[in-house]
Each structure stands twice: as structure tokens, then as C-alpha cells.
Amino acid sequence: MIDLGPHAVFIIWAYVGSAIAVAGLVGAVLLDARRVSRRLTTLETQGVRRRSDNH
Template structure:
């Protein structure tokens, strides 16, 4: 393994924290995108259709 010096534990925890934060943000973004798409589909299904010009 790479020698990270006396601060190895801090460095590894910092990388783990960043990875967990990025994973949480990606997960939240995917969840929000799906719920937004679902809500948009519901609104489009309820909206009256407009006549084409």
C-alpha cells in the first residue's frame, strides 16, 4: 500500500467521506429525477389536450 505518512487515517477517512457524499448526491439526484418525471407524467395525463393549429 502507498505510504501516506502519519496522517494516513485522516486521509483515508476524508476520501471515504467524500465518496459517501458524492454517492448520496447521485442517489438523491436520481430519486428526484424519477419523482419529477412521475409527477410530470401525472400532470400531462390530467391536462386537457389542446387542438393543433
């Protein structure tokens, strides 16, 4: 590992904080996608269809 000098703590926390925020953002987007996907699957298994799907 390179020597980050006397201000290493600021550099490390900038990257760690960014990594946590990016991971949280990716997780939130994927979780939302999964939740909506389950909601759609439930509706479709209940036999609810759009009018355009019936033709």
C-alpha cells in the same frame, strides 16, 4: 497500495467522506428526477394536458 504514513486515517477519511457525500448528492438528484418524472407521467395518463398541447 501506497504507504500513507502516520496520518493515513485523516487522508482516508477525507476521501471516504467526500465519496459518501458525492454519492449521496448524485443519488438525491437522480431520485428527485425520478419522482418528478413519475408525477408527470401520472398526470399525463390522467389526461391532463397544457392548454398549448391541445392545439
